[in-house]
Each structure stands twice: as structure tokens, then as C-alpha cells.
Amino acid sequence: MSVFSSLRSSLASLHSFLLATQEEPGLWRPTRRTHLLHLGVAVFLFVFAYFFTELPREPVAVGLTVLACVALPVFSVMPVAGLLLGIVATWAASSVEHDTGIVATLAVWSVISVLIARGCPRWLVYCFAYLVAVPVVWAAARQGQWVNGFIWIVLVGIPCVVLGELLRRQRDRARENARDRRRALVRQRRLVASELHDTVARDLTYAVMTAEQLKFAHPEDDGLVRGLDAVIEPVRTAVGQLRRSLQDMATVDNDDAVLLSSVTSPRPITSVLADARRVLEARGASLEVEGTELFESEGVLTPGTQHLLLRVINELIDNATKYTSVDGRVRIAVEINGNALECMVTNPVDVNSSKDVVLSSGIGLEGARRRVETLGGELVTNQGGGRWAVTFTVPVRGAWQNA
CATH class of the missing domain: 3.30.565.10 (Histidine kinase-like ATPase, C-terminal domain)
Structure with missing residues (x-):
């Protein structure tokens, strides 16, 4: 119960922050071009997963991969809903007995990267990153390959976080110059x-x-x-x-x-x-x-x-x-x-x-x-x-x- 309470309070904090960014004129807000860019990234991730990885052609694996990729464009328009969708897809892909491939459990890091770039409080972002990293490591450990879980986080999660921090720093500097x-x-x-x-x-x-x-x-x-x-x-x-x-x-x-x-x-x-x-x-x-x-x-x-x-x-x-x-x-x-x-x-x-x-x-x-x-x-x-x-x-x- 305490985990869900913490998640609910974190989502409430995220919602308040996003409302504040919409009301404050100096903060960056996504445009239609940004939404289309997120949609393009989601399509690229799905095409990459479907044609260039060993994704099983099974309804569960394909469906969870689609769900994880769709979380990014949904997050661009409705941040709270998109973030919840990404977390649910990651946990579901890590919990089912079927092989769902790597994209279903790692696509949510693109959402984390966008959260950091938009200036969301870091403690909130890294709490969500922890919720995303835990099921990946847990699923790998369940198969006796827990090292692989850490490797994928290092290869995918950390670069996404670094990219988000670089974009955040650039926008913070631009806002400070404008002020x-x-x-x-x-x-x-x-x-x-x-x-x-x-x-x-x-x-x-x-x-x-x-x-x-x-x-x-x-x-x-x-x-x-x-x-x-x-x-x-x-x-x-x-x-x-x-x-x-x-x-x-x-x-x-x-x-x-x-x-x-x-x-x-x-x-x-x-x-x-x-x-x-x-x-x-x-x-x-x-x-x-x-x-x-x-x-x-x-x-x-x-x-x-x-x-x-x-x-x-x-x-x-x-x-x-x-x-x-x-x-x-x-x-x-x-x-x-x-x-x-x-x-x-x-x-x-x-x-x-x-x-x-x-x-x-x-x-x-x-x-x-x-x-x-x-x-x-x-x-x-x-x-x-x-x-x-x-x-x-x-x-x-x-x-x-x-x-």
C-alpha cells in the first residue's frame, strides 16, 4: 500500500509541475513539431524491435512492445498518462513468462529522458527511473542472467539520462539568458x-x-x-x-x-x-x-x-x-x-x-x-x-x- 501511495504522490507532484510549466511563460513547452518527433521515435523503436531484434512474433510480445513504444507519443501530449503507460508496459514485459524482447522493457527510458529535458524535479525523475530499472534487473535475475540486466541499463538507460541532462542544461541556460x-x-x-x-x-x-x-x-x-x-x-x-x-x-x-x-x-x-x-x-x-x-x-x-x-x-x-x-x-x-x-x-x-x-x-x-x-x-x-x-x-x- 505504501508503494502505491508514494507513486500516487509522485504523480501528483509531476502533474503540479507540468501545470506550472504551462502557466509560466519563460519555461519551454512542446510544440506540434515536438509531438511529431516523439511519434517518429516511437515508430523507429517499433520497426527496430520488429525487424532487427529477435522479438517473438507472438501477440503478447508484439503487443507489449507496441504499448511501450506508444508511451512516448502519449507522454508528449499527456505526460502523466504516458508515464503510467510506460511503467505498466515495462513491469508487464518483465513479469510475463514469455520472451518480450529488449525494447518492451527499455523503451520507457526515452520517456525518462524527456522528463529530465523538460526540467522536472530530479528526485521525481530518478524515482521513476528506479521503478523502471528494478523490473529489468529482476527479470534478468529470474533467468539467471542478472548481469545482463545491468548491462542493458548501462547501455540504454544511462545514455538516455545523459542526453536528457544535456538538453535540460541547454534549456536552463537559455531561460536564464532570457530572464x-x-x-x-x-x-x-x-x-x-x-x-x-x-x-x-x-x-x-x-x-x-x-x-x-x-x-x-x-x-x-x-x-x-x-x-x-x-x-x-x-x-x-x-x-x-x-x-x-x-x-x-x-x-x-x-x-x-x-x-x-x-x-x-x-x-x-x-x-x-x-x-x-x-x-x-x-x-x-x-x-x-x-x-x-x-x-x-x-x-x-x-x-x-x-x-x-x-x-x-x-x-x-x-x-x-x-x-x-x-x-x-x-x-x-x-x-x-x-x-x-x-x-x-x-x-x-x-x-x-x-x-x-x-x-x-x-x-x-x-x-x-x-x-x-x-x-x-x-x-x-x-x-x-x-x-x-x-x-x-x-x-x-x-x-x-x-x-
């Missing part, structure tokens, strides 16, 4: 999305805001207003399309390693602050900064940490510049507290105005959060009482202590 290419493509797309968001989308957003502020500052100049309207609308449309495309590109995968790679260097903090002051002053708002020189201090941050944090603070300043209410004040405070760098960016927001979905995609803030988390820190946002606050903390190690 590497997909991962590289995903990282490349995310890197492009990050770079475009931090450069082109940001610059176009600043251009739209500057043009709108200039328009509101000179409403009496009809020519200027018409010219700015002709520029603002196409640029706003282009920014909206670009940000939607970047959202699609950025949500393909969640590979944080992309955040550690950047094609272009981040803008200097002084340049970002100068642009922010210019835009805010045109709106009647102001900018107050404290400690931002720490972001460019060689004694505080390593080059890699400095690179990522400059991108984070640039994104936070850009967001504050876009959403600060008229006559408001943006405040940026940075300090070293123990072994951590702490930064807070706050700005008042107009609670009655809605967020400009064209000039905002949410990619920047999410990218800033993940960059901070990549460095082992934490970024927290808080909105209430007409103010928006973003704080983040990043651990820094020892270089600043020696300064």
Missing part, C-alpha cells in the same frame, strides 16, 4: 524613466510655471498673453503625455537597484535653490534654507550617498515650488543629529486648489522615498492645517566626525 535580458530591459526602462523625470519633465514643468506667472504679471499686454498661451498649452500637453508615459515605464517592476544607477549627475543644490527662489518670488512667496551645504560637503557624505540625496532634495524642492501657495514661505532645514542626517521641507498649500495632474505624476516623490529607503533611511510625508511637510532621515557614517 537576464528581461531584467536588463526593465532596469533600462526604469532608469530612462527616472532620468527623464528628473531632467526633461522637471525643466518643462518649470517652463510652464514661469510662463504662467509671466502671463499673470502682465495681463495688460495682449500680445505677450497670446504668445504665452500659444506656448503654454502645447508644453502642458507634452508634459502630461510625457509623465503618463513615465508612469507606465516606472511601474513595470520594483527594482530598487535602478535607483543606484544614474546617467547624469544631479543638479547642484545651489542651482536648484536659485531656480526655486526665482519662481517663488514671482508668486510672492519666499524660500528659507538652513544647512543645505551639508548635501555638498565631502566630509559628511560618501559620493554615492551624496549623489542619491541630491536627487531626493532636488525633487522635494521642486514639489514645494510647484505647490506653495501665493505669499507663502518654503522652509528647508538640514542638520546632523548623532549618526544621522535629518532634513525637513515644509511649505504652505492652498487647500481650495486641486493638484495639477498634468504637471505631477507622483513618480518623483515615490522615487525619493525609495532612494531614502535604499540608503537605510526613512521618508515621511504629512499634510494638514494648510501645510505640507516632508522629512527624511538617513544614517551617515563617521567621515563627518573626523572633520
